[in-house]
Amino acid sequence: MLELRDLAAVRSNTLLFRRLNLLLHAGEALRVAGPNGAGKTTLLRVICGLTEPARGQVCWDGTPISALSDEYRARLAFLGHQEGHFGDLTAAENLRLAGQPVTGSVVDEVLEQVGLRTLADQPARFLSQGQRRRLGLGRLLLRAVPLWVLDEPLTGLDRQGVELTAHLLAQHLADGGLAVLTTHQDLPGLDGVLRHLDLGA
Numbered sequence: 001m002l003e004l005r006d007l008a009a010v011r012s013n014t015l016l017f018r019r020l021n022l023l024l025h026a027g028e029a030l031r032v033a034g035p036n037g038a039g040k041t042t043l044l045r046v047i048c049g050l051t052e053p054a055r056g057q058v059c060w061d062g063t064p065i066s067a068l069s070d071e072y073r074a075r076l077a078f079l080g081h082q083e084g085h086f087g088d089l090t091a092a093e094n095l096r097l098a099g100q101p102v103t104g105s106v107v108d109e110v111l112e113q114v115g116l117r118t119l120a121d122q123p124a125r126f127l128s129q130g131q132r133r134r135l136g137l138g139r140l141l142l143r144a145v146p147l148w149v150l151d152e153p154l155t156g157l158d159r160q161g162v163e164l165t166a167h168l169l170a171q172h173l174a175d176g177g178l179a180v181l182t183t184h185q186d187l188p189g190l191d192g193v194l195r196h197l198d199l200g201a
C-alpha cells in the first residue's frame with residue numbers, strides 16, 4: 001500500500017502542490033494529470049524517494065520510505081523519459097540485465113509480449129522511440145516488483161503500443177501490483193482500477 005500524507009513540493013521557490021493525501025491499494029493505479037510544469041514528474045520523484053518533499057511524507061505499507069530507503073527502492077521500478085537502456089547492447093541483452101537472472105527463453109517470451117521478437121539482436125541505440133518504450137515495458141516485466149512508477153509511458157507509442165501498455169498495466173494490477181503514472185493520453189480498459197489526481201485543479 002502506498003500512502004501520500006499531507007505531501008507538498010517546492011521547486012525554484014514555487015509551490016507545486018500541497019496537502020496531497022491519498023491511499024493507493026494493491027490492484028490500483030493512480031494517474032497524475034496536469035499542465036506542463038504542474039509538478040507531475042516532481043511528484044513521481046518524491047514517490048520514488050529521489051526528491052525530498054517540502055512537507056509530509058510517502059509511506060509504503062505504513063512506514064515512511066525515508067526509513068526504508070533501499071528496501072523500498074527494490075520494490076519499485078521507474079520508467080522515465082530516458083528509458084535507461086544500454087545503447088550498445090541488443091534488446092535481448094538489455095532484458096538479460098533487467099533484474100534477477102533470467103534464461104534466454106524468458107527473455108524471448110518477454111520480447112514476444114512487447115512485440116520486439118524480430119528486433120532481439122538490434123542494439124538498443126538503433127531502436128525507434130516507440131520500440132525503446134516497448135523495451136522499457138519488457139524491463140518492467142522482468143523486474144517483477146509491486147510498484148510501477150511510469151513517467152509518460154505512452155509517448156511515442158502507436159495505437160497497438162498504447163493498448164499493449166494498458167493491457168500489461170491491467171495484468172500487473174490484477175496480480176496485486178500498484179502503479180503511479182503520468183500521461184496526457186487516455187489509457188483504455190482500466191475503468192474501476194484507475195484513480196485520478198489532477199495537479200492543475
Ligand SMILES: Nc1ncnc2c1ncn2[C@@H]1O[C@H](COP(=O)(O)OP(=O)(O)OP(=O)(O)O)[C@@H](O)[C@H]1O
Nearest residue numbers: 011012016034035036037038039040041042043182
Ligand atoms: N531540478 C529542478 N530544479 C529546479 N526546478 C525544477 C527542477 N525540476 C523541475 N523544476 C521545475 O518544477 C516545475 C515542475 O516540473 P515537473 O517536471 O515536475 O512538471 P511536469 O508537470 O512533469 O511537466 P511536464 O508536463 O512538462 O513534463 C517546473 O516549473 C520545472 O521548471
